[in-house]
Each structure stands twice: as C-alpha cells, then as structure tokens.
Amino acid sequence: xxxxxxxxxxxxxxxxxxxxxxxxxxxxxxxxxxxxxxxxxxxxxxxxxxxxxxxxxxxxxxxxxxxxxxxxxxxxxxxxxxxxxxxxxxxxxxxxxxxxxxxxxxxxxxxxxxxxxxxxxxxxxxxxxxxxxxxxxxxxxxxxxxxxxxxxxxxxxxxxxxxxxxxxxxxxxxxxxxxxxxxxxxxxxxxxxxxxxxxxxxxxxxxxxxxxxxxxxxxxxxxxxxxxxxxxxxxxxxxxxxxxxxxxxxxxxxxxxxxxxxxxxxxxxxxxxxxxxxxxxxxxxxxxxxxxxxxxxxxxxxxxxxxxxxxxxxxxxxxxxxxxxxxxxxxxxxxxxxxxxxxxxxxxxxxxxxxxxxxxxxxxxxxxxxxxxxxxxxxxxxxxxxxxxxxxxxxxxxxxxxxxxxxxxxxxxxxxxxxxxxxxxxxxxxxxxxxxxxxxxxxxxxxxxxxxxxxxxxxxxxxxxxxxxxxxxxx
Amino acid sequence: xxxxxxxxxxxxxxxxxxxxxxxxxxxxxxxxxxxxxxxxxxxxxxxxxxxxxxxxxxxxxxxxxxxxxxxxxxxxxxxxxxxxxxxxxxxxxxxxxxxxxxxxxx
Numbered sequence: 001x002x003x004x005x006x007x008x009x010x011x012x013x014x015x016x017x018x019x020x021x022x023x024x025x026x027x028x029x030x031x032x033x034x035x036x037x038x039x040x041x042x043x044x045x046x047x048x049x050x051x052x053x054x055x056x057x058x059x060x061x062x063x064x065x066x067x068x069x070x071x072x073x074x075x076x077x078x079x080x081x082x083x084x085x086x087x088x089x090x091x092x093x094x095x096x097x098x099x100x101x102x103x104x105x106x107x108x109x110x111x112x113x114x115x116x117x118x119x120x121x122x123x124x125x126x127x128x129x130x131x132x133x134x135x136x137x138x139x140x141x142x143x144x145x146x147x148x149x150x151x152x153x154x155x156x157x158x159x160x161x162x163x164x165x166x167x168x169x170x171x172x173x174x175x176x177x178x179x180x181x182x183x184x185x186x187x188x189x190x191x192x193x194x195x196x197x198x199x200x201x202x203x204x205x206x207x208x209x210x211x212x213x214x215x216x217x218x219x220x221x222x223x224x225x226x227x228x229x230x231x232x233x234x235x236x237x238x239x240x241x242x243x244x245x246x247x248x249x250x251x252x253x254x255x256x257x258x259x260x261x262x263x264x265x266x267x268x269x270x271x272x273x274x275x276x277x278x279x280x281x282x283x284x285x286x287x288x289x290x291x292x293x294x295x296x297x298x299x300x301x302x303x304x305x306x307x308x309x310x311x312x313x314x315x316x317x318x319x320x321x322x323x324x325x326x327x328x329x330x331x332x333x334x335x336x337x338x339x340x341x342x343x344x345x346x347x348x349x350x351x352x353x354x355x356x357x358x359x360x361x362x363x364x365x366x367x368x369x370x371x372x373x374x375x376x377x378x379x380x381x382x383x384x385x386x387x388x389x390x391x392x393x394x395x396x397x398x399x400x401x402x403x404x405x406x407x408x409x410x411x412x413x414x415x416x417x418x419x420x421x422x423x424x425x426x427x428x429x430x431x432x433x434x435x436x437x438x439x440x441x442x443x444x445x446x447x448x449x450x451x452x453x454x455x456x457x458x459x460x461x462x463x464x465x466x467x468x469x470x471x472x473x474x475x
Numbered sequence: 476x477x478x479x480x481x482x483x484x485x486x487x488x489x490x491x492x493x494x495x496x497x498x499x500x501x502x503x504x505x506x507x508x509x510x511x512x513x514x515x516x517x518x519x520x521x522x523x524x525x526x527x528x529x530x531x532x533x534x535x536x537x538x539x540x541x542x543x544x545x546x547x548x549x550x551x552x553x554x555x556x557x558x559x560x561x562x563x564x565x566x567x568x569x570x571x572x573x574x575x576x577x578x579x580x581x
Contacts, residue, residue: 050502050575060509070560296575303570304563344511383563404556407563 002210002220004188006032009206009224011193011239014081015457016444016464017230018172018180019122023468024228025183032186032222033177034208036231037078039189042173047272048085048292056085063234065334065349071257072409073347075232079189080173082232083457086411087274087292088159088169090128091454092119093462094284101449105420108430109470118465119458125179126159126170131276138290138322139275141265145373151281158276159457167273191220192343196227196243196440203227203440226439228432230464233413233445234336238345240417240427240434240442241338247435248427253334254415254451255349257408258327259359259382259401260291261366262301263375268319269293275324279369284453285329286362288369293323304407306384314377324370326362327412329453330355336416351403359408360401367394381407412456417446419463432467443467476504477519479526480565482545487569495573502572503565521561525550 007030010021017033025031037056045052053061058077065071076082095112102110122128135143135155146153159170168174181187190211197205205223212218229236237250275290282288291297298318302311314321334349351359367378371391378388383405386396417427419442427434432447434440443464445456452459476484481500488499507515529545536546550562 050571050577054502054505059511060506062506062510062514064514068556294575296571296573299570299574300567303566339513342512344513346511346513383559404559 002218004032004220004222005224006030006222007225008032008228009034009222009226010228010230011206012081012230012232012235012444013079013172013177013187014076014230014232014444015083015172015460016232017081017228018083018176019461019464020228020230020443020468021185022176022180022183023465023472025180025185027472030184031180032188032224033180034191034193034206034222035079035081035187035189036192036235037076037189039079039187040084040173042080042171043168047169048294050296052085059344063347065255065347067334067349067351068403069351069406069408071255071349073255073413074409074411075234075413079187080171080177082411083159083171084173086457087455088171089274089276089455090123090126090157090159090458092116093452093459094454097284097450097452101420104422105418105425105449106422106430107420107449110430115462115466118469119462122458122461122465125175127161128157128159129162130155130157131160131167132162135276136270136273137267138269138271138273138293139277141263141269141322141370141373141375142275142277142279142288142290142324145369146279146281148372149369151279151369153277153279153281156276156278156455193239194242196239196245197221198243201436202438227441229440229442230444233416234345234347236442236444236446237336237416238338241336241345245434245437248418248425250336250338250416251333252415252418252425253336253347253349253413255330255334255410256287256327256412256451256453257330257351257355257359258325258410259363259380259406259408260301260323260325261363261370261381262293262298262321262323262379263370264314264317264377265320265322265375269322271295271319282365286358286365287327287453288362288366289325289327291323291325293321297323301379301381304381304383304385305379305387307379307387310387314379324366326359326366327410328355328358328362329451356401356403359406360398363397363401364394367397383407412451414445414448414452414456415450417442418449419447420449431470441467441471476500476507477522477526479522479529479545480507482526482529483547483562483565484569486545486547487566488573491573495576498576499569499572502576503568506568517557518561518564521557525558525561
C-alpha cells in the first residue's frame with residue numbers, strides 16, 4: 001500500500017481539474033492531481049482515430065445514457081480528460097444564461113461580467129483564436145448554406161494555436177497541466193479514486209487503486225487537507241455517491257442530444273478536423289454544426305439509412321461526404337446513479353415529447369441547409385431513414401424521428417450536481433463547496449446549472465477559474 | 476465475446492478476409508469488454524437468449540436446406556427495441572472496425 005500526503009488533492013485532470021490545479025499550484029500550494037486514465041504524450045495519436053478512441057475514451061467510447069431512445073455519449077479518460085478528444089471549439093456562456101441561472105439557483109457573484117473576466121484569463125492561456133485564412137470546405141458548407149437561406153452563422157473561436165503553420169489544439173495536456181507541474185504539482189496517472197475518506201464533516205483523503213506499468217493494481221491512500229472533485233458530470237457525482245454523499249447529487253443531468261446527417265457534396269471535403277462554423281439562427285434551442293467525418297463515420301451513417309442497395313456505391317465516394325449535426329437544448333433531464341459493487345455508474349436520460357419534436361425540426365432544418373449548400377444526397381441518422389435529394393423530399397422526415405428509429409449521441413454532459421444557494425436544487429454552494437462538508441469542493445461540468453446550448457468547455461473553465469480564485473481569496 | 480456475438484460478427488463481416496476478420500473480432504471483443512458493466516450484462520443476456528433462438532431457428536431452417544448462421548434480418552426489424560438495438564450495436568462496432576482499422580503493414 002502506497003500512501004501519499006498532499007495539501008490539495010485534485011481528482012481529474014480535464015477542463016475543470018487542470019485549471020484548478022494550475023491556479024492552486026501557482027499560488028504556492030502543494031498540489032497532487034489524480035487521473036484515472038493514462039498519460040499520452042500530446043500529438044502522438046491521430047485525432048478521432050480508432051487508436052485514439054481505444055486509448056483515450058472511457059469505455060472505448062461505448063457509453064450510453066439509458067432511456068427511450070438511449071443517448072450514446074463520449075468522455076475522455078486520460079491525462080487532460082475530454083479536452084484531449086473534443087473539437088476545441090470555444091464559446092463563452094451567453095449573458096442571458098448567467099443572469100437566468102444566477103436568479104434561479106441563487107448563485108452569488110455570477111454576473112456575465114465576472115464570468116467574462118475569468119473566460120478572458122483562460123483564453124490567453126489557451127490561445128483562443130479564429131482560423132487564419134479561409135475555412136476548410138467542410139466548414140464552408142455551413143456558412144454557404146446559411147448565407148443562401150438568410151440564416152445567421154458564425155465562425156467559432158477555438159482553443160488552437162496556429163503559429164507553427166498547422167493548427168494545434170490547446171488541450172489541458174499542452175497548457176494548464178504543464179503550468180501546474182512547472183509550479184510544483186504532481187500528476188498521478190492510471191489511478192482511480194474509489195472513495196472519499198470522511199471524518200465528521202471533513203474529507204481527510206481518498207482510497208484509490210493505481211495500475212502498475214508492469215500490470216496489476218496496487219492500493220493507494222492519499223491524505224489531503226482539501227479535496228477538489230473534477231471528474232466530470234458523470235464520474236464526480238458517482239464518486240460522491242459512493243462516498244455516501246447523496247443530497248442533490250446525480251440528478252438534474254443535462255445533455256445536448258444530437259441527430260446527424262451524412263451529406264454527399266459535389267466535391268471532396270476535408271476529414272481530419274471538425275467544422276468551426278455554426279448556424280445560430282435557432283439558438284439556443286437548436287444548434288447546427290459539423291462533426292468529424294472519417295470513413296468509418298460515413299460508413300456507419302450509410303448503414304443506418306434506408307438505401308442499402310446503394311451503400312457500396314456511396315461508400316466508394318466517401319471523401320465527398322461530410323457529417324453534420326443538429327443539437328438541441330433538451331427540456332428533459334437525467335440521473336447518475338452509483339450502484340454498490342459496480343465500477344461504472346448507471347446513467348439514465350429522459351427525452352420529452354418536446355425534445356423529440358425539436359430533434360425532428362433540427363433534422364429538417366439541417367437538411368434544408370445542406371441542400372442549400374449544394375449537397376446532392378442526405379442520409380439521416382435514423383434507422384431506415386429515407387435518403388433525401390431535394391427540399392421537396394424533406395417532408396418524408398417529419399414522421400421518421402421516432403423513439404424507435406432515431407440514433408442520438410452527445411459529447412456535452414453537465415449539471416449533475418449544480419451550484420448555488422438554492423439548497424433544494426443544488427449540491428454545492430455558489431463556489432462548488434459541497435453542502436455539509438468543510439473541505440470538499442466540486443469544480444467541473446457537474447456545477448453548470450443547466451444545459452448552455454453551446455459547447456460547454458468555456459463555461460466549465462470560467463466557472464472553475466472563478467471558484468478557485470474565490471477559494472484562494474478566502475484563505 | 477460470447478458464441479452468438481461471434482456468430483453475429485462473422486455474419487456481418489462475411490466479406491472480410493481471415494486477417495481482417497481476426498482484427499474485427501479482436502476490436503469488437505475489446506469494445507464489449509470495455510463497456511460499462513450494466514450495459515455489458517444486458518448485451519450478454521441478450522446474446523444468450525438470442526443464441527438459443529438462433530439455434531432452434533437454425534435447426535428448423537437446415538431441415539429445409541437453408542444456409543447456416545444467424546438470420547439478422549428478423550432481429551433488425553424486431554418489434555422489441557432492445558433486440559433491434561443489440562444488432563445495431565454489434566453492427567456499428569463491426570462497420571467502424573472494418574473502415575477504421577489501419578491497413579496491415581506489408
């Protein structure tokens with residue numbers, strides 16, 4: 001048994017954990033970061049490849065929220081967390097959500113101006129910027145379609161650096177984690193925290209299990225003065241529940257359910273990146289954007305369609321295909337439930353009839369946009385979904401997005417603990433301190449009070465920076 | 476990977492050469508092992524139940540001279556949601572592996 005002693009323990013090294021650890025370490029504290037997944041040297045794997053999925057994704061990407069329909073989701077499980085596998089798109093929280101959440105959840109000092117200040121400091125570290133030059137063809141499809149229809153679209157900023165010619169995503173493994181270690185923090189990878197150790201109203205440490213490089217596992221105990229749980233919106237509530245902390249923990253889960261179309265264009269598209277344009281005409285309830293479209297993704301999309309006879313011909317032309325999505329801000333919600341004796345929590349999500357209606361509308365709007373951009377064939381992510389070649393045919397889709405036939409996924413997962421002074425709704429105070437415990441804080445996507453309708457990384461990191469600054473100021 | 480799961484993989488990847496098939500089976504096996512326990516348990520239970528159904532169905536069909544192997548068509552269009560999702564799940568793993576496995580080096 002190995003025992004580690006530290007002043008500040010940060011559990012999880014993703015968007016929330018990395019910011020927390022860097023700020024604590026740079027303020028002179030003794031910091032240990034524990035990450036369940038492995039350390040993978042940045043830049044050593046092809047983005048969105050099968051190898052990356054097997055190595056960096058939790059459950060190799062095979063996670064799903066149970067429900068009717070189920071919603072597949074992806075979480076990173078490596079040093080840097082989901083920032084190592086996402087698109088790096090960056091969008092600050094719209095001011096009206098900050099105002100609405102401040103009122104509804106009674107969150108202290110949660111003004112749009114305050115959050116923007118923290119976002120700005122994070123953006124400097126992440127080199128948040130726009131692509132220099134013209135967008136790639138896959139992204140221009142969205143811009144062109146929106147222009148033709150008179151819809152609003154924007155090119156999103158991204159956490160990318162372009163000074164070496166090729167864009168390099170600024171993940172936590174390239175930014176905040178090196179800052180944390182430069183300031184003296186230690187990262188313990190391949191180490192799964194099983195349970196928090198509690199004494200009265202304090203957490204005194206954690207019980208963990210570390211995978212040895214030569215195989216097998218060893219028990220590890222980490223004693224800490226302060227514990228920050230930053231495992232993401234699925235793992236953080238599960239850890240708290242496993243440790244007997246259950247009040248408003250794990251309920252209120254929010255996703256952005258996403259429905260997709262594989263679109264055949266009259267020309268070849270790029271396939272190594274994610275489109276940086278988004279159509280914001282229907283925001284925040286509905287966002288339209290581009291997804292990664294490698295050969296495997298195109299093959300999956302074609303296989304689901306009702307055009308089995310033409311699939312081989314279409315797949316041979318896969319380089320002209322792009323994958324695009326419509327993501328909704330869901331009215332439904334879900335739960336995370338840790339089951340005793342089982343490592344993985346059970347995740348459930350209930351989509352409302354309103355959500356199904358929004359998804360149908362999203363699919364049809366996305367189809368309109370892609371046809372306006374010049375697409376010649378559209379394959380929806382609906383089982384036996386009709387292949388559409390003209391706007392007249394889009395009417396066929398109005399009845400096809402049923403619970404039995406639609407295939408949904410998401411990478412945006414939030415709100416499973418929630419913060420604020422409204423104790424009937426929240427699991428922590430306005431700064432992530434867990435109710436009833438002196439030295440336990442949550443500082444990740446779990447705290448985001450509701451679905452933001454945009455890529456949540458900027459919101460998660462701004463809140464994490466805000467809460468850590470408050471912690472440091474209060475000591 | 477359970478017996479029926481392997482049968483389904485082989486039925487879905489019937490055009491693959493032996494090397495590709497082995498790589499696909501290895502990937503699907505790894506993906507099934509990596510799943511959350513409750514989902515893997517549900518899939519395994521279905522594999523056992525559908526494997527039993529398939530054996531009975533196979534015996535009946537062989538007496539009529541039909542080809543061996545599981546019939547996926549009735550499963551894919553089953554009125555029972557989890558049965559449809561079972562085939563969809565394994566099919567998606569097979570398709571993704573078929574098209575994303577790196578080419579074997581010469």
